[in-house]
Amino acid sequence: MMRGWRWYGAILALGAVLYWVCRLYPAWLPAWLPWEFSWPIYLATALTFAWFVRGLKILPKHPPLWRSICFVLGVASFWIVLQTRIDYYAQHMFFVHRGAHFVLHHFGAFLIALGMSGPVLFAGMPDFLKPVVASRPVQVTLSFLQHPVMAPFLFVGLLYFWLIPQIHTRVMLDANLYELMNWTMAINGVMFWSLILDSRAKPPARLSHLMRAALILVIELPQMVLGAILSLTEHDIYPVYTICGRVLDMTALNDQHYGGLIIWLPGTLTSFAAMIVVLVTMRLNEERAALEENKSEAA
Numbered sequence: 001m002m003r004g005w006r007w008y009g010a011i012l013a014l015g016a017v018l019y020w021v022c023r024l025y026p027a028w029l030p031a032w033l034p035w036e037f038s039w040p041i042y043l044a045t046a047l048t049f050a051w052f053v054r055g056l057k058i059l060p061k062h063p064p065l066w067r068s069i070c071f072v073l074g075v076a077s078f079w080i081v082l083q084t085r086i087d088y089y090a091q092h093m094f095f096v097h098r099g100a101h102f103v104l105h106h107f108g109a110f111l112i113a114l115g116m117s118g119p120v121l122f123a124g125m126p127d128f129l130k131p132v133v134a135s136r137p138v139q140v141t142l143s144f145l146q147h148p149v150m151a152p153f154l155f156v157g158l159l160y161f162w163l164i165p166q167i168h169t170r171v172m173l174d175a176n177l178y179e180l181m182n183w184t185m186a187i188n189g190v191m192f193w194s195l196i197l198d199s200r201a202k203p204p205a206r207l208s209h210l211m212r213a214a215l216i217l218v219i220e221l222p223q224m225v226l227g228a229i230l231s232l233t234e235h236d237i238y239p240v241y242t243i244c245g246r247v248l249d250m251t252a253l254n255d256q257h258y259g260g261l262i263i264w265l266p267g268t269l270t271s272f273a274a275m276i277v278v279l280v281t282m283r284l285n286e287e288r289a290a291l292e293e294n295k296s297e298a299a
Helices: 002-024 039-058 065-083 085-090 094-115 118-124 136-145 150-161 165-172 175-196 209-232 240-244 252-298
Strands: none
Touching (some): 002 039, 039 065, 065 094, 085 094, 094 252, 150 209, 240 252
16 A cells, blocks of 8 residues: 555655756756646646556556557657647747647647547546546536537637637736646547547447547538638737747748648648548447347357
8 A cells, every 4th residue: 555655755756856956957957858847747747657557557458559559659748748848949939839739639639549548547546536537527527528519619619719819929928828728728639539539339439430520520621721821821910929039030920821731731630540540440340240240140
């Protein structure tokens, strides 16, 4: 029992060291250490990895290795864009900011969802937290947020909301709002892609494969429109980056155009990849159902 809790003490001790070093010697640190140390991000990352490892030890049946690799890479990608020197550039360059949010909302979240490691994390978390996660209020909230109407609305709505020029300017000048923006994009991305990339058929999955394919199409057009607007507009929509000072030698319009292209092209490719995954899982589930039906008839 005590041995298990020592891991949490080690996590807190490591966090305290990182916090102290980042606060007192920021200029001495390599690019891969936190630019601005965040306890919430650190604890979310460290506890996720700790519960994942513990869950793998507890569960008799492990997920396929490739899914575990996807999960680990996805969580690591969140840390990289939020707690390394990349975050500094994201605060001073619009296209880097859009690249970071592409990881949080698409690429990294996609990998985490593809990992399907929810049961592993649940098994690895402390026993006192499990009833909270399984409680009715939490499950009702998840069902509401992953409703087939609410899920695409939030996915596209958050993307547009944080890019409203007046709101975006306010967020980029307020550290607390900036962190809130990043958290909402990351959590929403994981929730949406977990809904879409669930390898199970309905039930127990929340949506049928056809509904998942429809939701992919629903989110695709608004992203393409937003990306096209930012890529083709000939005036600076986000002067806050000029006010704060760009750290790379690039004009405001080029910065904005590259950011729009990141929304437009990689976002579209992610949707295509999701559609392929949905079609493959639909075929596999149909084959599995047919095989089970044949076995039942033979019996």
